[in-house]
Amino acid sequence: MSPMAQPSAGxxxxxxxxxxxxxANLAFLSVDIYLAHSVNSFAHGAEWIPIxxxxxxxxxxxxxxxPHQRGWPRMLGYVVAWASIALGIxxxxxxxxxxxxxHQTIKSLVYAAPFIAPLSYVGVGMLLLVNRxxxxxxxxxxxxxxxxxxxxxxxxxxxxxxxxxxxFFAEVEWIGVAAGAFGFAFLLVAVQRPNDHGVLAWCxxxxxxxxLVGVLGAGFHLLANMxxxxxxxxxxxIFGAPVFAPLLFCNLAILAAIGLWDLAASASVESQDVAEPxxxxxxxxx
Numbered sequence: 001m002s003p004m005a006q007p008s009a010g011x012x013x014x015x016x017x018x019x020x021x022x023x024a025n026l027a028f029l030s031v032d033i034y035l036a037h038s039v040n041s042f043a044h045g046a047e048w049i050p051i052x053x054x055x056x057x058x059x060x061x062x063x064x065x066x067p068h069q070r071g072w073p074r075m076l077g078y079v080v081a082w083a084s085i086a087l088g089i090x091x092x093x094x095x096x097x098x099x100x101x102x103h104q105t106i107k108s109l110v111y112a113a114p115f116i117a118p119l120s121y122v123g124v125g126m127l128l129l130v131n132r133x134x135x136x137x138x139x140x141x142x143x144x145x146x147x148x149x150x151x152x153x154x155x156x157x158x159x160x161x162x163x164x165x166x167x168f169f170a171e172v173e174w175i176g177v178a179a180g181a182f183g184f185a186f187l188l189v190a191v192q193r194p195n196d197h198g199v200l201a202w203c204x205x206x207x208x209x210x211x212l213v214g215v216l217g218a219g220f221h222l223l224a225n226m227x228x229x230x231x232x233x234x235x236x237x238i239f240g241a242p243v244f245a246p247l248l249f250c251n252l253a254i255l256a257a258i259g260l261w262d263l264a265a266s267a268s269v270e271s272q273d274v275a276e277p278x279x280x281x282x283x284x285x286x
Contacts, residue, residue, distance in 0.1 A: 014262050015135045018144060019077075021255055022127045023057045026084070029120060030054025032244050036117075046094060050121075053087060056080055060128075077128050084125035091118025116154050123151055127255075141262030142191050148256035149187035152210075155248055156180025162245070172220060179213040179249060182206060187256055195267040200260050207253040207260070214253070217246025 030051050037047040059080055062073040095118060130143045159176035168174060183206065190196075190203045225240035 026057035081128035088121030144259030152183030214249030
């Protein structure tokens with residue numbers, strides 16, 4: 001990544017939206033992780049670390065004004081970004097430290113803590129770095145799509161492992177697996193062909209469907225919990241199907257839409273430049 005140049009007026013709005021996206025995700029991750037770690041009543045003290053980290057999102061508010069400007073708000077964003085990446089990697093190792101590292105089997109991987117889930121922090125940290133290092137570059141939109149594609153790959157793995165725990169009891173559980181795979185593949189094509197309006201349009205259609213999958217998945221999880229064996233709604237929320245997990249499809253679809261918006265805007269500008277014939281010098285008459 002290169003040092004950040006000043007983004008155009010249109011790009012500055014999109015950079016600001018991604019900054020807001022990162023702030024919202026840091027805040028919501030604390031809620032989601034609190035519910036997830038409540039399953040074992042925070043058996044290990046380290047499981048509390050991500051909860052207050054969500055408060056770090058408040059530190060990003062000054063950077064939301066203009067994340068491309070130099071000074072302490074931008075440096076604060078760097079600190080939050082690298083801390084988020086470090087937390088995600090530490091969470092990955094912590095989740096794998098138990099059953100999988102001890103037995104190293106597919107079964108231990110499926111039934112262990114979701115090892116890929118903490119990488120959400122890595123993704124948020126990378127977004128903050130991209131905003132500060134590539135916000136004024138032509139490749140900014142492609143970077144956003146690449147990170148969104150990585151998120152869809154993570155969703156593919158999570159859907160596969162989580163639904164494998166009950167042997168894909170309902171056939172609709174395969175929808176999340178397919179949605180993660182399609183989102184990952186389509187966005188990679190868009191990264192490779194950023195000026196292809198057809199590819200960008202089809203990716204936009206797919207992101208709409210991905211958001212629909214997220215809403216339907218949350219609905220299916222909620223219905224499953226309503227018929228659960230637990231007596232209280234709190235126990236059904238904690239020990240039942242994770243209601244918020246499918247909404248990650250909606251979350252990633254929003255991020256990808258910002259990247260697609262940027263690539264489409266850049267492609268339109270390039271098309272106009274190509275359409276205008278270059279000025280030629282007059283041919284001298286002999």
